[in-house]
Structures are given as structure tokens and as C-alpha cells.
Amino acid sequence: MPDLTYPGPENIHRHVLPNGITILVYENFAAESVVIDGTLHAGALAESEGKAGLASFTASLLMRGTQQRSFGQIYEALESVGAGLDFSSGRHVTEFVAHCLVEDLDLVLELLSDSLRHPTFPAVQVELMRGEILTGLQIRANDTRRMAGLAFRELLYPHHPYGRSTQGYVETIPAITAEDMMQYHGRYFGPRDMIVGIVGAVKANEAIAKIEAALGDWQNPQQQTMTAVADVRRPTETRRIHVPMPDKSQSDILLGLPGPLRAAPDYLDAKMMNTILGVFGMMGRIGLNVREKQGLAYYAYSQLQGGLGPSPWFASAGVSPENVEQAIRSILDEVARIQDEPVSEEELADSQAYITGSMPVGLETNSGLVNVITDMEFYGLGLDYLQHYPDIIRAITPQRVQAAAQKYLSIEQIAIAVAGPESVISNQ
Amino acid sequence: MPNHLPVTKTTLDNGLTVILKEMHHAPVASFMIWYRVGSRNEVPGITGISHWVEHMMFKGTPAFPGDQLDRMISREGGHWNAFTWLDFTAYYETMPSNRIDLALRLEADRMRNTQMPPDEVESERTVILSERGMYENDPRFNLNEELTSAAFRVHPYHHEVIGDEADLRSMTREDLLGHYGRYYVPNNAIAVIVGDFATAEMLARINTLFGEIAAGEAAPPITRQEPSQKGERRVTLHGPADASYLTHAYKAPAASHPDYFALTLLNAAFAGGSSLGMFGGGGTNKSSRLYKALVDTDLAAAAFGGLGPTVDPYLYAINAVARNGRSLAEMEAALDAEMARLQSDPITQAELDKALKRAKAEFVLAGESITGQAQLLGMAEAVIGDYRWFETVLDKLNAVTLDDLERVRQTYLQKANRTVGWYEPSNNGMTA
Numbered sequence: 001m002p003d004l005t006y007p008g009p010e011n012i013h014r015h016v017l018p019n020g021i022t023i024l025v026y027e028n029f030a031a032e033s034v035v036i037d038g039t040l041h042a043g044a045l046a047e048s049e050g051k052a053g054l055a056s057f058t059a060s061l062l063m064r065g066t067q068q069r070s071f072g073q074i075y076e077a078l079e080s081v082g083a084g085l086d087f088s089s090g091r092h093v094t095e096f097v098a099h100c101l102v103e104d105l106d107l108v109l110e111l112l113s114d115s116l117r118h119p120t121f122p123a124v125q126v127e128l129m130r131g132e133i134l135t136g137l138q139i140r141a142n143d144t145r146r147m148a149g150l151a152f153r154e155l156l157y158p159h160h161p162y163g164r165s166t167q168g169y170v171e172t173i174p175a176i177t178a179e180d181m182m183q184y185h186g187r188y189f190g191p192r193d194m195i196v197g198i199v200g201a202v203k204a205n206e207a208i209a210k211i212e213a214a215l216g217d218w219q220n221p222q223q224q225t226m227t228a229v230a231d232v233r234r235p236t237e238t239r240r241i242h243v244p245m246p247d248k249s250q251s252d253i254l255l256g257l258p259g260p261l262r263a264a265p266d267y268l269d270a271k272m273m274n275t276i277l278g279v280f281g282m283m284g285r286i287g288l289n290v291r292e293k294q295g296l297a298y299y300a301y302s303q304l305q306g307g308l309g310p311s312p313w314f315a316s317a318g319v320s321p322e323n324v325e326q327a328i329r330s331i332l333d334e335v336a337r338i339q340d341e342p343v344s345e346e347e348l349a350d351s352q353a354y355i356t357g358s359m360p361v362g363l364e365t366n367s368g369l370v371n372v373i374t375d376m377e378f379y380g381l382g383l384d385y386l387q388h389y390p391d392i393i394r395a396i397t398p399q400r401v402q403a404a405a406q407k408y409l410s411i412e413q414i415a416i417a418v419a420g421p422e423s424v425i426s427n428q
Numbered sequence: 429m430p431n432h433l434p435v436t437k438t439t440l441d442n443g444l445t446v447i448l449k450e451m452h453h454a455p456v457a458s459f460m461i462w463y464r465v466g467s468r469n470e471v472p473g474i475t476g477i478s479h480w481v482e483h484m485m486f487k488g489t490p491a492f493p494g495d496q497l498d499r500m501i502s503r504e505g506g507h508w509n510a511f512t513w514l515d516f517t518a519y520y521e522t523m524p525s526n527r528i529d530l531a532l533r534l535e536a537d538r539m540r541n542t543q544m545p546p547d548e549v550e551s552e553r554t555v556i557l558s559e560r561g562m563y564e565n566d567p568r569f570n571l572n573e574e575l576t577s578a579a580f581r582v583h584p585y586h587h588e589v590i591g592d593e594a595d596l597r598s599m600t601r602e603d604l605l606g607h608y609g610r611y612y613v614p615n616n617a618i619a620v621i622v623g624d625f626a627t628a629e630m631l632a633r634i635n636t637l638f639g640e641i642a643a644g645e646a647a648p649p650i651t652r653q654e655p656s657q658k659g660e661r662r663v664t665l666h667g668p669a670d671a672s673y674l675t676h677a678y679k680a681p682a683a684s685h686p687d688y689f690a691l692t693l694l695n696a697a698f699a700g701g702s703s704l705g706m707f708g709g710g711g712t713n714k715s716s717r718l719y720k721a722l723v724d725t726d727l728a729a730a731a732f733g734g735l736g737p738t739v740d741p742y743l744y745a746i747n748a749v750a751r752n753g754r755s756l757a758e759m760e761a762a763l764d765a766e767m768a769r770l771q772s773d774p775i776t777q778a779e780l781d782k783a784l785k786r787a788k789a790e791f792v793l794a795g796e797s798i799t800g801q802a803q804l805l806g807m808a809e810a811v812i813g814d815y816r817w818f819e820t821v822l823d824k825l826n827a828v829t830l831d832d833l834e835r836v837r838q839t840y841l842q843k844a845n846r847t848v849g850w851y852e853p854s855n856n857g858m859t860a
Contacts, residue, residue: 247668
């Protein structure tokens with residue numbers, strides 16, 4: 001039975017503008033605030049290897065000068081009313097999030113529209129941002145967790161855009177010019193397929209009218225379809241790398257494989273498998289084994305991202321250098337166990353109850369609501385998806401969980417990256 | 429609007445403070461227990477013990493075995509966690525409101541019945557050493573630890589909440605049980621519940637579950653107050669990093685001091701960020717004087733300032749990360765010049781108004797979530813002893829004048845009142 005207490009077609013107002021923007025509004029008058037969340041199909045997949053970081057660099061320049069406003073004017077306006085607006089880029093999309101008091105919604109929509117449509121990439125701001133990004137990359141170079149993540153991606157997706165950092169590298173950031181950004185912006189930023197979700201103390205027809213006034217006349221005849229993601233091949237053996245970081249107190253481990261697409265028919269089976277393996281309670285079976293039973297780590301968990309492309313399934317732990325091998329063995333033991341033995345009915349029921357029971361908590365705030373509502377649109381799940389979701393989750397069986405573990409996990413054909421002091425022998 | 433819904437506060441016969449606030453916009457409730465114990469209540473030899481006890485609270489009781497606890501909360505759709513800070517240790521469960529009774533029963537039970545089996549103490553020792561190892565991987569933690577210990581010679585704010593490694597290696601189960609027994613008593617605790625419930629019924633239930641727990645002795649007072657600072661202190665660290673970090677930390681008033689709100693607004697006007705004087709929040713600070721002086725000028729990659737509410741006077745810190753190729757000396761000179769400009773070119777009414785409008789927006793956003801409300805009410809009660817400190821924060825901020833800003837600047841933002849921290853890379857290599 002669909003659960004009609006959740007947002008659905010009855011109360012999510014959906015409106016498509018003639019220029020292709022889909023607007024979703026959900027009214028919530030609990031507080032006098034509004035959040036906005038949106039996506040457009042522009043991301044790092046459009047970058048060349050030599051200009052890695054272009055999409056992210058561009059997103060960071062959108063609010064640093066437009067045809068009508070300087071960087072200083074944009075932030076003065078925004079910060080004067082305690083509002084927030086931020087753009088960030090992933091591999092497939094550029095996302096924006098905004099929050100403000102409802103009395104300042106017009107201002108925020110105006111700044112959103114201006115930043116999206118009329119950025120000028122001023123030379124001074126490009127150089128300032130370049131410096132900030134380069135300093136950020138140097139900080140990354142000293143962060144075991146992020147360096148393990150970088151090495152893991154390179155190992156898992158060789159010669160594939162998924163193997164590159166969306167933040168770029170010290171070798172690529174200096175090569176990116178304002179001209180590159182203008183070209184990329186001109187090609188991929190446009191209203192077609194854009195989604196704008198808005199949740200808060202504003203009536204649906206008013207919200208739609210305001211968004212239409214801000215973005216309804218946007219046209220970009222040159223807008224191109226985002227580059228499709230190439231297939232990835234799973235590793236055929238264990239690939240392993242150690243990133244030496246000799247002066248660190250702790251090592252970070254990341255191991256995993258390419259995971260299912262969000263659109264895969266067995267995506268939720270895989271998600272359930274991962275919940276049991278590395279999420280439920282204090283980080284699932286992996287947390288129980290590595291942290292609770294052996295006391296090896298402060299954090300140990302696994303994650304499944306899903307998405308438009310083959311984002312990874314991975315397990316992660318931060319441990320003392322001398323415990324690296326034991327932690328890896330323990331994680332792989334848990335991977336083998338969930339592949340070899342069906343999970344018990346009871347364990348599955350626990351995770352099913354967790355996923356369905358935690359929905360009201362996740363939907364309590366405007367930002368929680370807007371994320372879920374825009375996701376339903378983005379992945380084409382249907383606006384009644386949330387109402388059917390508890391039934392879909394409850395229909396998953398131990399056999400389906402085991403099948404997903406056998407299909408998506410492996411203990412032998414896997415990428416393993418470690419960053420930290422060299423007390424382990426790299427068998428790379 | 430949620431911030432203006434009524435709050436009920438009462439004290440049970442055993443001394444437990446109870447705060448209840450109904451919010452019915454979602455079928456959710458959040459229950460918290462705050463203990464008035466943190467690193468402030470620790471002495472050398474047992475530094476980090478409050479945080480370690482917090483970890484042991486997840487190891488269970490005879491009625492709620494450790495290996496079942498997580499399962500019980502999670503399968504009801506709840507999420508739970510805990511945090512330890514200078515002045516308090518707090519536990520919370522946010523759950524569908526028709527399941528919140530589990531949180532009440534669990535917290536009532538583990539206030540007195542946590543077992544801490546010896547093997548669990550040992551396995552948690554390595555978990556906490558690993559947590560400390562994780563922090564030590566971050567130059568900012570190492571800088572902050574050295575700087576804070578230099579700023580506080582006498583007061584227990586001297587050491588980090590995680591504790592010193594030597595103590596984490598030597599502390600015993602008896603130490604942990606002693607600390608737990610002394611501070612985990614109803615008269616040292618605050619129960620906060622916010623969300624979708626009926627107050628009278630909920631209060632009766634709390635009384636049933638918590639009322640029978642015997643009161644304990646009052647916690648010993650903190651006698652080692654920090655003497656006033658007589659001159660600038662400086663610490664310089666070298667370590668693995670590819671960036672340099674600067675901190676200027678001024679001794680700041682306690683949250684209960686009348687100057688606290690003026691200093692909060694001075695920071696909001698000068699450095700941007702939070703205008704509320706709670707923890708975190710506040711968003712970007714790109715239109716602030718600090719950002720314009722350090723980041724727009726190509727000296728720093730980031731710069732921010734902040735102070736948080738504490739029982740005893742703590743620190744108002746300004747932090748900056750140097751841009752690649754820029755020195756800490758040039759960055760510090762620019763920061764000092766900008767601080768000096770606060771005197772020659774004081775904060776204007778327009779700047780103050782902007783900070784106040786931001787406070788209003790932040791207050792609305794902070795009050796939006798049920799868990800957030802529980803945290804802010806509990807924090808105000810635990811630190812200041814009065815939850816209304818949070819409810820009335822906007823009134824107190826609105827009462828601040830430009831003269832107040834100048835007065836607190838003169839009182840607190842003097843070189844003699846600060847500790848300066850530098851973190852410089854010991855390697856010069858670029859490895860990215």
C-alpha cells in the first residue's frame with residue numbers, strides 16, 4: 001500500500017517551463033525559510049585529461065563576477081541578508097543549493113539567475129581562485145583519506161574520466177584559462193533538462209511564478225548534451241597501491257569496485273546489501289568487526305553511491321599503520337561472508353525497518369525534503385516513488401541481497417589503496 | 429514559528445532538569461541527555477576521560493546489551509550519537525515520535541548501569557588512539573592543541589577533549605568507572621525533548637523512568653581559574669604539511685558574561701560567519717573585512733573567525749591558511765593592520781545592521797530542525813544554566829551598540845591578551 005503521509009503527486013507541484021526547466025515545489029510553513037536545490041547537466045565528463053578540474057573551477061567562478069554585478073556586490077547582497085548560494089560540480093552535473101528567509105527569496109533567485117546565465121570570469125578572480133584551488137590541492141596532498149581516495153580512483157578506473165579527480169591536479173589547474181571556462185559554460189549551461197526544487201514557506205503558484213520570472217526567458221540554442229560516460233571494466237585481479245606519507249600518525253584504506261547505476265533494476269538490492277555490510281547501526285558488519293570487535297579503527301564503513309554512471313562501491317577505514325593488513329583482511333572476510341551466505345531474515349528485517357523507519361527523520365527539514373524531491377525527478381523515479389518506497393524495500397529478500405553481493409562485490413578482483421606511513425609492503 | 433513555541437522547564441525531585449518543547453510539523457522527536465562534564469572537569473593523568481566514558485556508554489547495560497543497542501535504535505528508524513566538549517557530554521536519539529520511548533528507557537538505564545567490561549575498555553583504548561591518530565594527521569589539530577595549551581597554563585581548558593596520548597595509554601577501567609559514577613547522576617544532568625508529543629504525558633513518563641534514580645553528590649567545583657594574561661604568547665610548529673597555518677587566539681569572555689554578545693557581533697562584523705554565538709553556522713564570509721584584507725589580497729586561501737559559548741572564559745580565534753608562496757609573517761602583518769583599522773575606522777551602523785540581519789536568518793534556520801532545537805536548548809541550559817539564553821539571543825544581540833563593540837575591542841582584542849600560533853611545513857615538497 002502506498003504511504004500517503006509522504007510527499008507525492010498530491011502535494012509536490014511540478015511545472016515545466018517552455019524553455020525546458022522543470023520546477024518542483026513543496027510547501028512547508030513550519031519556519032519562515034526557503035531552500036532551493038537544482039541541477040543542470042554540466043560536469044567533469046566534459047573535461048579533457050589535461051584540463052581536469054575545469055568544471056569545478058568554472059562552478060567556483062560563477063559568483064565571482066557577472067555582467068551586472070562584481071564579486072564583491074554579489075556576496076555583499078547575499079551575506080547582508082544571511083542567505084547562502086553555492087554552486088558545485090560533479091562528473092555529470094553542476095548543482096546549486098540556496099537558503100534564505102522567505103522575505104529574501106526574490107533577491108536570491110535574481111542572484112541565482114545572474115550567476116547561472118551571465119558570468120564573466122574576470123581575470124583577477126580567475127587568478128585568485130586558481131591560487132585558492134592550488135593551495136587546496138596542497139592541503140589534499142597531506143590528507144591521508146583524500147590521497148587514498150585519489151589513488152583508489154586512479155587504480156579502479158584507469159584511462160577513464162571516473163579515474164580523475166574532479167578538483168583537478170597541480171599539473172592541470174595552471175593550464176585552465178578563462179576562455180576554457182567561457183566555452184564550457186556556453187556549451188553546457190542552459191535551461192534544457194535543468195531541475196529547480198524549492199521547499200519552504202512559499203505558496204506553490206507564487207514560487208513557480210518567481211522562478212519563471214527569474215529563469216523563464218533563458219535560452220541557449222548552443223546547449224549541448226552532456227558527454228556520455230564510457231563503459232568501465234571491472235578489475236580482473238587484485239590491484240593494489242600504497243601512497244607513502246611517512247610522517248602521518250594513521251593510514252587510510254579504501255577498497256572497492258565499480259558499483260551499479262542508480263537506474264539498474266537491482267540497485268536497491270545492492271543498496272540493501274551495502275546497508276547490512278557497512279551502514280546499519282554502527283556501520284554494519286564491517287564496523288562491528290573492525291571497530292567494535294577488534295578495536296582497530298575509529299571509523300570503518302562501506303558506501304554505495306549509485307548515480308548516472310558507474311560510481312564505486314567502496315569500504316573505508318582509518319587505522320594505525322601496523323593494523324593495515326589485518327583491517328583489509330577483516331573487511332574482505334565480511335565481503336566473502338555476505339557473498340557466500342544468505343543474510344538471515346532477521347538481519348534483513350532490521351535493515352528494512354531502518355531504511356523505512358528513518359524516512360520521517362530524513363524528511364523533517366526543508367533541505368531533507370528538497371533533496372529527495374529533486375532526486376525523484378532527476379532519476380525519473382516518479383513523484384509517487386517515496387510513497388511506494390517502503391513497500392519496495394520490504395519486498396527485498398535474502399536471495400536478492402546475496403545475488404547483489406555476488407554480482408557487484410569481489411575479494412579477488414578489487415582495487416585496494418592505502419595512504420600513510422610505509423609499514424606495509426606494497427605489492428603493486 | 430518553531431523558535432517561539434512554548435517551552436516547559438522543570439526539575440525532578442532528584443535534581444534532574446527537564447526541558448520539553450512540542451513541535452508538530454513532522455512525526456519526529458529528539459531526546460537528549462546532557463551531563464555537565466567535559467574536559468573542563470579533568471586533571472593531568474586522566475585527560476580525555478570524559479570522551480572515553482562517552483564511548484563506553486555505547487557498550488551497554490544488562491538490560492540493553494552493547495551488541496543489541498545499535499540494532500534496537502536503528503531498526504526503529506532512529507539515529508543516535510553523542511558528543512563531548514569542554515563543558516558537557518551529550519547523548520541524543522532522533523526517532524519517529526511513536527518510537528521515542530525507547531530512547532527514554534535507554535538513557536534512564538545507562539545513566540547508572542553502564543558496565544564497561546575490561547575487554548571492551550581495552551578495545552576502545554585502541555579505537556580512541558586511532559581517533560587521536562586521525563586528528564594528528566591534520567596540521568590544524570596539532571596547531572590548535574599546542575596553542576590552547578600555551579593559552580591556558582592553569583585552567584583545564586589547557587588540554588584537548590580527546591586527551592593526551594600518555595593518559596589514553598595509562599588510564600584504567602577504575603578511572604573510567606570513577607568518573608562515570610561521579611558525574612552521571614540526575615542532579616548533574618539535563619533531559620531535553622523536542623518534537624511531536626504531548627508535554628504532560630511526556631513529563632509523566634520521564635518522571636517514571638528517571639525519577640527513581642538516586643541523586644548523587646554535587647560535582648566538585650573547578651577551582652583552577654586561569655590568571656589574566658600579561659603578554660603575547662607564541663607557539664611555532666613544524667610538521668608534515670604543504671600549507672602554512674596562522675591562528676590568533678584572544679582570551680574571550682564566558683557565555684554568561686554580558687560582553688559575550690558584543691564580541692560575537694564584533695566578530696560577525698569583522699570576520700563574517702556566525703552572528704549567533706552558537707556553534708558553527710553562518711555561511712560564507714566573503715564580504716567581511718577579514719576576507720577582503722587577507723583573501724582578496726592574495727595572501728590567504730581562507731580566513732575565518734569565531735567564538736563559542738563556554739562556562740569559563742575561553743578563546744576567540746582567527747584562523748588563516750596561507751596561499752602557496754606566501755609567508756606567515758606577511759599574512760600576520762596584514763591581519764594586524766586590519767585589526768588596527770578597527771580602531772581608526774570603526775565598525776559602522778550599517779555593518780552592525782548586516783550582522784544583526786544575518787543573526788535573524790541564522791536563528792530561523794537553526795530552529796528549523798527538531799534535533800537542532802534540542803541541541804540549542806540543551807547547550808544553553810548546560811553552559812549558561814538557562815535555556816532562555818537561546819530563546820532570547822536575538823533580543824540580546826539587538827541591544828548591542830557601536831560603543832559596546834568599541835569597548836569589547838579595547839578590552840579583549842589586545843596583543844597582550846592573545847596567543848599566536850604558526851604551523852609551518854617541515855618539508856618543501858609538492859606531492860600532489
